[in-house]
Amino acid sequence: MIGLETVGAALEMAVFGLLALVTVFFAIFVVIAKDVVRAGLALIMCMFGVAVLYILLNAQFLGIIQVLVYIGAIGVLILFAVMLTKRELGGGSRAN
Template sequence: MVSEMVGIIEGIIFLIVALVLISFAILSVVTRDIVRAALALIISMFTVAAVYIMLNAQFLGVVQILVYVGAIGVLILFAVMLTKKTMGRENND
């Protein structure tokens, strides 16, 4: 009885994490603001790490966080910040 309840709870948590992953992955592709796209990509990488940890692959989850979120996420954000792009509207009156 208890093991069935634990399995149901794990399934519900996995479903929630998967929905968050899918929504942020779609958001990172669809959005026009490049900073929001980069942040959505980083959040989706975190949720992939959560899926790895839920599948009992802790090493892959930690590597996902260290390599992808830590290194590549910071690299993307620095590239976005160093790219000269105007924010907001400019009035040329």
């Protein structure tokens, strides 16, 4: 018979693997995204995925610091900087 610990370990590995794949997906989306705002949001999701991975690896302090510092400060700073920059629509040169 399969023990309860074995089932729990298999479930934990499955959740860890799925979360790692989602985190890698968001990391790739950061690189290939054409819209800077969406890339910034994907970066925040990637950082959140890393924080949850830290928590699953029993490094709760690193997970909390990841959320507070990187998502709370750096991620919001990047989004505000992107949203406050002046963008021209159309991308073409202006005729006088």
